[in-house]
Amino acid sequence: MRRIDIEGYLTSAHPPLHDAEIRDLYAYPADPTVPWVRVNFVSSIDGAVTTDGTSGGLGTAADRQVFTALRELADVIVVGAATVRAENYGGAKPDAATRDRRIARGQAPVPPIAVVTASAHLDPDHRLLTDTAVPPLVVTGRNAPADRTSALTAAGATVIPVGDVTVPTAALLGALAERGLHRVLCEGGPTLFGQLLADDAVDELCLTTSPVLVAGGSGRIAHSPAAAPRPMRRAHVLADDDGTVLTRWVRDRPGRL
Structure with missing residues (x-):
């Protein structure tokens, strides 16, 4: 066991990290062939x-800096519907420089949000569908009410039915992999x-x-x-x-x- 709150670790001895250094620290494995x-x-x-x-209320400047970097590096952002509702999620909105870096890495300019909801319980007028640069993916159960899935599709979402009354993990990741979305950020x-x-x-x-x-x-x-x-x-x-x-x-x- 060692102390890490010493010179060069958790002190101001080192200069602040630049955004590029943070992206390097949080890089995904190179060319993943299955969802990471x-x-x-x-x-x-x-x-x-x-x-x-x-x-x-828990966010800080450093947390926001890393949050932004993680979103930039991801192919897809996965989140549960309850969190979408509680946090009033909108779509990811990277700036022009971020989009250029993503394109240079072979990624889509904007990562989609994939919402996991077995019952398709998501308001078609929710901000995630009205305030976004790309349509969200809604991964839901095959037994979700047809009126809900139809309303979400009409609102622009890509509805992906998997499983029956639940959204199994393997089916969720399989659906993302089919779309080439291997760098997963939950x-x-x-x-x-x-x-x-x-x-x-x-x-x-x-x-x-x-x-x-x-x-x-x-x-x-x-x-x-x-x-x-x-x-x-x-x-x-x-x-x-x-x-x-x-x-x-x-x-x-x-x-x-």
Whole structure:
């Protein structure tokens, strides 16, 4: 065991990281041939995942900088419908320079949002469909009400039915892979993260610890019916002068890609 709060680590001894350096630190494996699932969350020091029902109050400048970089690097942003509703999601809106870098990497200029909702419970007038540069993907169950799926399709969404009454992880990732979306960024919520973790589909976690204490009844970053321990390797630890700590944890899987 070693201390890391010494010169050259969690101090201001090093100059601030530039955006290009952050992108290099968070780069996906080169040319993945199957979905690589990265999960990104922010929590308080005492483990709260939200304040007053949303994660916005936990955000810091450093967290936003990494959040932006992660979105730029992703082929697709996956999120559960409850989080879409709670956080009032809109579509990703990269600036012109970001779009150019994505195109240079062989990616679409704008990553789509893929909403996971077995029941297609998403308002066709939601901001995700009205305030976006590209149509969202709605991954839903085959038994979802036809009126809901028809309304979402009419509103511009690409509805992808998989499974029956649920959206199985393998079917979700398979649907993304069929569309060449291998660099997966999951932004929650905790139930979706718990499902991915229980199904052994999480390749890495990017976790920001916000320098606040929250208390209250907020939940944790992952929920599942049963525990699913997965050993992870620390890839890096970053820190900002305001106390924000950003970690990246990776699961070593020989032959994964």
